[in-house]
Amino acid sequence: MHLPLKGIVVLEFSQYLSGPCAGLRLADLGAQVIKIERPQKGEAGRKLAIKNLWADESSLLFHTINRNKESFTADLDDPQDMQWIKRLIGQADVITHNFRPGVMKKKGLHYEAVKEINPGIIYTEISGYGNDGPWKNKPGQDLLIQSLSGLTHSTGNYDDNPLPFGLGIADYLCGNQAVQFILGALIRKKRTGKGAFLQLSLMEALIDFQFEFFTTYFQSKRQHKRSAVSNGHSLLSAPYGIYKTRDGYIAIAMMPLQKLNAAIACAALNVFEEKEAFEKRDEIKAIISAHLLTATTASWLKKTQPLDLWVMPVLNWRQLKETDGYKVLQMEQQVQLNDKEITTTRCPVRINGQLFLSAKPAPAVGQHTENIKATLSLKL
Amino acid sequence: MTKLLEDILVLDFSQFLSGPYASLRLSDMGARVIKIERPVIGDICRTLYVSDVKIDGVESTIFHAINRNKESFTADIKEETELEKIKKLIRKADILIHNFRPGVMERVGLGYETVKQMNPQIIYAQISGYGEKGEWKDLPGQDLLLQSVSGITYLNGNQTDPPTPMGVAAADILAGTHLVQGILAALFSRFDSGEGALVQVSMLESLIDFQFEVLTCFFNDGYALPERSAVNNGHAYIAAPYGIYQTADGYIALAMGSITLLGRLLQCDLLCKYDQPSEWFDKRDEIKTILKDHLLTRTTKEWLHILEPADIWCSDVFDYDTLLKSEGYNVLDMEQQVVSGNKKIKTTRCPVRVDEKILKSAKGAPALGEHTLAIGKEFEL
Numbered sequence: 001m002h003l004p005l006k007g008i009v010v011l012e013f014s015q016y017l018s019g020p021c022a023g024l025r026l027a028d029l030g031a032q033v034i035k036i037e038r039p040q041k042g043e044a045g046r047k048l049a050i051k052n053l054w055a056d057e058s059s060l061l062f063h064t065i066n067r068n069k070e071s072f073t074a075d076l077d078d079p080q081d082m083q084w085i086k087r088l089i090g091q092a093d094v095i096t097h098n099f100r101p102g103v104m105k106k107k108g109l110h111y112e113a114v115k116e117i118n119p120g121i122i123y124t125e126i127s128g129y130g131n132d133g134p135w136k137n138k139p140g141q142d143l144l145i146q147s148l149s150g151l152t153h154s155t156g157n158y159d160d161n162p163l164p165f166g167l168g169i170a171d172y173l174c175g176n177q178a179v180q181f182i183l184g185a186l187i188r189k190k191r192t193g194k195g196a197f198l199q200l201s202l203m204e205a206l207i208d209f210q211f212e213f214f215t216t217y218f219q220s221k222r223q224h225k226r227s228a229v230s231n232g233h234s235l236l237s238a239p240y241g242i243y244k245t246r247d248g249y250i251a252i253a254m255m256p257l258q259k260l261n262a263a264i265a266c267a268a269l270n271v272f273e274e275k276e277a278f279e280k281r282d283e284i285k286a287i288i289s290a291h292l293l294t295a296t297t298a299s300w301l302k303k304t305q306p307l308d309l310w311v312m313p314v315l316n317w318r319q320l321k322e323t324d325g326y327k328v329l330q331m332e333q334q335v336q337l338n339d340k341e342i343t344t345t346r347c348p349v350r351i352n353g354q355l356f357l358s359a360k361p362a363p364a365v366g367q368h369t370e371n372i373k374a375t376l377s378l379k380l
Numbered sequence: 381m382t383k384l385l386e387d388i389l390v391l392d393f394s395q396f397l398s399g400p401y402a403s404l405r406l407s408d409m410g411a412r413v414i415k416i417e418r419p420v421i422g423d424i425c426r427t428l429y430v431s432d433v434k435i436d437g438v439e440s441t442i443f444h445a446i447n448r449n450k451e452s453f454t455a456d457i458k459e460e461t462e463l464e465k466i467k468k469l470i471r472k473a474d475i476l477i478h479n480f481r482p483g484v485m486e487r488v489g490l491g492y493e494t495v496k497q498m499n500p501q502i503i504y505a506q507i508s509g510y511g512e513k514g515e516w517k518d519l520p521g522q523d524l525l526l527q528s529v530s531g532i533t534y535l536n537g538n539q540t541d542p543p544t545p546m547g548v549a550a551a552d553i554l555a556g557t558h559l560v561q562g563i564l565a566a567l568f569s570r571f572d573s574g575e576g577a578l579v580q581v582s583m584l585e586s587l588i589d590f591q592f593e594v595l596t597c598f599f600n601d602g603y604a605l606p607e608r609s610a611v612n613n614g615h616a617y618i619a620a621p622y623g624i625y626q627t628a629d630g631y632i633a634l635a636m637g638s639i640t641l642l643g644r645l646l647q648c649d650l651l652c653k654y655d656q657p658s659e660w661f662d663k664r665d666e667i668k669t670i671l672k673d674h675l676l677t678r679t680t681k682e683w684l685h686i687l688e689p690a691d692i693w694c695s696d697v698f699d700y701d702t703l704l705k706s707e708g709y710n711v712l713d714m715e716q717q718v719v720s721g722n723k724k725i726k727t728t729r730c731p732v733r734v735d736e737k738i739l740k741s742a743k744g745a746p747a748l749g750e751h752t753l754a755i756g757k758e759f760e761l
Contacts, residue, residue: 002569004565004566004568004569005565005568005569017593025561029561029565050593050594050597050615050617050618051597051601051617051661052658052661053597053600053601060596060597060600061593061596061597063596064592064593064596065593129708129712130711130712132711133707133708133710133711133712134706134707134708134711135708138688138695139635139691139693141635141636141693142635143614143615143622143623143624143633143634143635143693144633144635144693144694144695146633147624147631147633147695147696147697147698148695148696148697148698148703148706148708149698149703150698150699150700150703151548152624152633152697153699153700154546154547154548155536155537155544155545155546155547155548156536156537156541156544156547160537161612161624161626161631162624162631162697162699163536163537163544163624164536164614164615164623164624164633165535165536165546165550166535166536166537166606166608166613166614166615166616167532167535167590167591167593167594167615168593168615169546169550169590172590173553173554173557176554176557176558176561177557177731177732178732179561180405180409180557180560180561180564180732181384181409181732181734183560183561183564183565183567183568184384184385184409184564185384185734186564186568187384187385187564187567187568187571188383188384188385188386190568190571191571196384196734196735197734197735197736198732198733198734199732199733199736200731200732200733201712201731203708203709203712204712204714204731204732205731207712207714207728207731208728208730208731209548209553210548211445211446211727211728212397212441212442212445212446212548212549213548213700214445214700214714214715214727214728215441215442215444215445215725215726215727215728216441216442216445217700218715218725218726218727219441219725219726223699223700223701224700226547230542231547232524232545232547233524233545233547233548233549234547235442240524241524241545242524242528242533242542242543242544242545244542249528249542249543251524251525251527251528251545252524253520253522253523253524253525254522305519308520310520310522310524310525311525312519312525312526312528312529313528313529314528314529314533314543315528315529315530315531316531316534316543316605317531317534317595317598317603317605317606318603318605319531320529320530320531321603323515323516323529324514324515324516325510325511325514325515325516325529325584326584327514328511328513328514329510329511329514329582329584329585329588331585331588332599342596342599342600343596343599343600344592344595344596344599345588345589345591345592345595345596347589348558348581348582348585348586348588348589349558349559349561349562349565349579349580349581350562350578350579350580350581351562351565351566351577351578351579351580352577352578353578353580
């Protein structure tokens with residue numbers, strides 16, 4: 001397997017999801033990612049379980065996010081441990097952290113200090129809301145960022161409460177953006193030797209995520225409103241949305257109304273013109289809803305897909321897992337944790353047709369401390 | 381050299397959102413991005429009818445948001461002489477991006493194997509809907525459709541709601557994000573190897589990665605499907621109080637936290653009875669129903685005054701009208717003006733700061749073919 005980041009050393013002072021999911025991607029691309037953890041307890045994310053699922057002393061969630069990494073324990077208030085950390089920094093290419101503003105400075109590990117030790121370092125910090133302003137000390141938690149960023153007004157129907165995404169989109173997207181810029185900075189470093197200071201926040205990531213909506217809002221000065229029926233995207237016309245059928249659900253994306261009508265023979269749609277598809281979308285979508293209830297998903301797909309209309313069935317994971325479309329992607333991989341096998345997903349990117357796979361599990365707290373110290377001693 | 385991707389040349393054949401979002405980020409990092417567009421029509425996104433908001437009555441606001449800071453070169457690839465021009469450009473480029481359905485670029489003679497012959501150093505990056513193989517490969521790779529097959533629609537909304545899509549083009553945006561990661565990883569290793577690479581991302585793989593935490597639960601928990609909370613669902617796998625609640629005058633978001641502590645702070649005795657943390661997940665609907673009724677009794681501001689000082693993870697719930705008035709938003713300086721022809725358009729900036737600098741550029745989206753002549757001269761096409 002050719003690993004593009006082979007030889008790159010990443011020190012991960014991050015916890016929970018945003019920073020660690022960046023570390024995971026860098027590890028899959030070949031970097032040596034060393035988690036810097038507190039002695040004994042380790043990273044806080046080890047004790048955060050979802051659905052009360054545990055892999056060992058650490059949660060399955062932690063194992064999912066931190067596979068393919070190493071662990072080095074250090075007490076950042078202990079001068080001797082700090083000597084080791086500084087030696088490690090001297091050998092590292094990248095640092096990530098996602099502490100609240102000011103924490104790394106108190107430890108003497110802010111960018112200015114770290115740059116003195118290693119001027120070529122790519123120092124990456126992720127905050128909730130940036131380093132200034134009234135929110136800087138607020139907890140940078142995903143649901144809160146979704147709620148403040150306006151995102152919760154995009155999902156669900158007109159009459160629903162503001163509805164969040166049921167996944168940590170702010171954490172995940174911000175971590176992924178960190179990877180982009182770390183790679184960009186590694187390229188510049190390769191060409192010039194120059195390090196970089198990268199700053200991201202969950203809030204800025206979510207504003208960027210909504211860039212279409214913000215730009216539209218800046219022109220219209222009107223808050224976008226969700227469709228009252230089967231809302232799929234508040235800026236889009238009928239028929240865009242998910243509809244119930246006799247035996248399940250079907251997704252219908254953009255298409256001219258009368259093209260849809262021709263395929264599904266819904267006479268009540270005859271009176272609508274294309275230019276009304278946005279303004280009268282709720283009325284139109286209500287008509288489509290009633291009509292689609294009269295037959296099965298498969299029968300609607302048969303009528304629409306051959307015409308290259310943009311439709312798909314709505315699947316849950318069990319249904320998805322059975323499809324050929326899922327199986328050919330080979331998205332699953334096994335991680336070997338002692339005598340246990342954990343099935344998880346792999347890195348979504350392919351390079352030269354190659355998948356990035358690794359069976360290496362998440363480390364135990366401090367599992368690699370002695371090894372890493374021995375290697376550092378050899379280098380001096 | 382201060383920009384991360386100084387002197388890197390990107391040819392972007394892609395349309396709509398996924399590919400153009402990738403090249404937008406590359407241009408934010410300092411790369412030069414040339415959109416290769418068909419004469420007359422160009423990128424379909426230019427005329428994509430989006431709501432009732434258009435710029436100059438013609439072009440969609442979305443097009444301007446995604447294509448700022450790029451150039452436009454028009455060529456009809458089906459014409460021999462035009463194709464030759466494209467090939468000349470390809471010889472000079474570092475990166476090529478497209479998001480056509482599998483086989484389309486091969487048919488016009490610009491598949492990876494051919495392009496690699498012309499320029500062995502090129503990073504050739506493609507986004508598909510469903511990958512290059514399998515029963516779905518020729519189906520339209522559209523965001524809502526991808527969300528619908530990926531299972532993600534069963535994570536949003538409440539238990540009795542129908543499958544609910546995320547109201548933002550998450551598959552497009554994430555696939556574009558992952559593509560940039562692959563492109564830059566390949567470009568990084570090119571500086572040692574001198575060799576280009578083929579980078580492939582599909583929207584379906586990107587959405588599976590987005591669900592990596594909860595899918596791993598599914599795989600290792602007997603394939604149990606997600607169960608959304610019946611009351612104010614915020615995350616199918618997280619205990620009470622996680623969710624958004626109505627108050628006397630608006631809404632409040634509550635993330636993870638102790639139910640008994642919440643009960644004491646909110647003076648809601650009914651909550652204090654749930655003193656076993658395991659109940660916070662097992663009985664979350666019951667707990668959230670109590671909380672839902674209780675939070676209706678006072679205003680958002682009143683609740684925040686009680687909860688924030690106790691470091692409970694909570695916040696107001698904003699729409700754009702309220703967000704844009706807040707100091708927390710304004711201090712981020714997220715807006716920028718771009719100039720497109722004689723129009724000034726306000727949009728957002730790149731979300732990342734490099735070396736303590738915000739990355740802005742006043743260069744707006746190009747008119748169709750705006751740079752065809754200049755690029756022709758510059759590259760002697």
